[in-house]
Amino acid sequence: MNAVENALSSLPPEVVVRDQDIVSKYTTDFRHLYAGRAVAVLRPRSVAEVQQVVRTLTAHGVPIVPQGGNTSYCTAATPDRGGGEVVVSLERLNKVREIDVGNLSMIVDAGCILSDLHDAASDCDLMLPLSLGSQQSCQIGGNLSTNAGGIAVVKHGMARDLVLGLEVVLPDGSLLIDLNPLRKNNSGYDTKQLFIGAEGTLGIITGASLKLARKPRATVTAFLAISDISELSTLLDRAQRFTGDAVTSFEYVSNSSLELLLRKRPALRHPLEQASEHYVLLEAATSSHLLDIQGAVEALLEEAMTDGLVIDGAIAANEEHRSHFWHLRENIPEAEVLNGGSVKHDVSVRTSRLASFIEQASQIVRSHRPSAILSIYGHVGDGNVHFNVVPPAEAVPSEFKSSFETIVSPLIYSLAADMGGSFSAEYGIGRVKLDLLEKYGDPGKIAVMKKLKHALDPEGHMNPGKVVRQLSAAPPDNLIY
Template sequence: MTSYEQVLAALPAEIVVSDKDIIDGYTTDFRKKYRGESPALLRPRSTEEVALIVKLCDQHKVPLIPVGGNTGYCGGATPDESGQQLLISLQRMNKIREVDADNLSITVDAGCILSEVHQAAEQVNLMFPLSLGSQQSCQIGGNISTNAGGVSAVRYGITRDLVLGLEVVLPDGQILSNLSPLRKDNRGYALHQLLIGAEGSLGIVTGASLRLFLPPVNRVTAFLAISGINDLMPLLAKAQQYTGEAVTSFEYISGASLDLLFAGKPELRRPVQTSSKHFVLIEAATSSPVLAMDQAIEAFFEDGMSEEMILDGVIATSEQQRQDFWNLREHIPEGEVLNGGSVKHDVSVRISDMARFIELGSDLVNRYGQGARLSVYGHVGDGNVHFNVLAPEGVKAAAFLEEVSAEVSPCIYDLVAKFDGSFSAEYGLGQDKLSLDQSYGDPVKRRLMGRIKNVLDPKAVMNPGKVVGNQICDPS
């Protein structure tokens, strides 16, 4: 009997799935870049069953791969090809444990779909602000494990800023319960923060206490054509000033990104007819019923027009029009797929450097990309740029993009490093970015991460080959 068979034999039969058709839904990553094999998918019903699974895997040295909604971009939840790694999904652990409206907090199972957390908050007239294009399928445990960003980070921060406490099954099967939704708690190390962004390499998040906020009762959304990339930061500053720092989203979209989307989906409508290379989607909101966001945005709009920063724009007059604006933003990756796919660069720089980086990066691709097309968009408020390169029209995409990855991508990452930026802004490391970490990461940080991994998971059971790779670091 193999090691993983010993684990499976000791588990309740009700939580073991051996149907290959079901398992195959988890053995290929979202981008179809990585594919592995697994003999079984484990679907525990409680934290105690998760602890049992982990304890058995630790005892028999069987690698365990936590999977969520399978919406990640870095292969962080995909097993290897050995067929010896077990998969674990918390999809059956999807309860809302507690909503404390007065404390502005919610405690949930890690298997809850993000949109379900939204709905639970809305039922008590509150809001959980993490908003992602995949929110109908991604799980909150996955959001925590990858430290997801989202479009509302300008106002509310990223996942790390929204987590109050976690319940975690550690690699030896112990349960670390730190779910108390306190705002101030100085009892030693904030251990739960170590698990955020760890991608399941240090344990399995089974529950989370999260911050809630008063919902917007006064919200305004606008789609703007702007004069130039250098107007981005002055416009964000103006918007913050006019709205009293109530801007929740400030999204940059290149004209090229929109053109790709409209070429692939001609049924979509352009929000503004004025031609431009640069567009902004802005949203501001307040929970106050007396502050007039529409007047604030109109004043911002007029000021931007008078200074010739804004060429044209439309303010949404209905919820449907607002959704239409956001659908354009969220479907830009689909536009890239419809045009042969892209080499993605999920990077970040200082907010103050964002415009200059886009300028220099675009010049770089134009010089070395042999006719490559660019799709650039991002979250201006947190410095995150999706700087993606596509093949020219009429050129076989696969071979061209492979060449881009080998010859152009290193130049882009070199430029990010010159700006003291990050080669991974919001997708994590997974297995896809381990080589980038070797080239551009901090070696001291990498060694420290390896030592922490070795202390908590000395048998390398938890999601091996991800975040810190497979190396065993010398603890000395």
């Protein structure tokens, strides 16, 4: 028997799934960009079983790929093609352990689906303010392992900002329990931060203690047309001033992205009477029943239209309007798929430079691939733009994408770097951005990452080949990655 079979034979059979029709769903990423291979998927039912699984696999030298909802955009949750790695899915650890209404906190299993946590918090008149397009299938353990962003970062921060504590099974099978939901706890190194955004390379998160917020009493959602993209940061600043910093989302949608969607889904109606080059989906909310947030957004719109900052706008009159606005924004990735897919650049720069980045990057694309379709949208309230490029109708999508990625994408990433930005705002590194990290990452930071990886996972068993290159057995300073 080989190492994998030896390991599997010493685990409870109820935990092991070998049916390849099922296993293949875990070994292929949701965009079908990467198909790995594994003999089995393990689905532990408790934290103790996660420990048993990790100890057993590690003892047999079998690499582990932790997996949540498998919605990663950088194939971070799929095994390689060798067949020697095993996927460990957290999906059966899906209980809400505690909600403390007075403390505005919840303690949950890592395998809980994000939207289920929204429902659980909502039942207590609270909210978990982390919201992404994949929330019906991603898991909170995956969200924390990728330090997910989403549409509420401008108000509530990234996933990291919502974490009070974590429970983690380390690569040697031991358990780190730090779930106390305290706002203040300066008792040594803040070790939980190591595992947030580590993409499963340092351990398996099994539980999390999270901050909750009060549910809004009033939410105002507006779809605004702007003529000049350089006014984005002025509009955001003004929206924050008018609403008293109550802006929860400030999303940009380019007209070309909206057109991609409306062309494929003609039943969807345009939100405004008049088309424009640029749109902003703005949402502001308050938990106070005294503050007039509706009046604040109306006043903002009136003033912004008077001085030409906004050329057209609509405020959602009811929940149906509001969900229509959000439907348009959230279905742009799907529209790209329907139009042949896209080359994605998940870039961030400081908000004050964002418009300039979009203009210069668009110019790069126009001069190298004049017929390419730009699909630009994103969470611009926090400086994050999805600068995506869709193949023109006449192109063979796969050929277009690979040539674009080789020739033009590096110019876009260099522009972002020159402007002090990042090549990966929220999707992470996975296996697809290792080269970019090595090119643009600070050498000192990368050296510390390698030392941490070596210290916690000296054999390199935990999600190998993601975030840091495969470890050799040499001591950290001499490692070849």
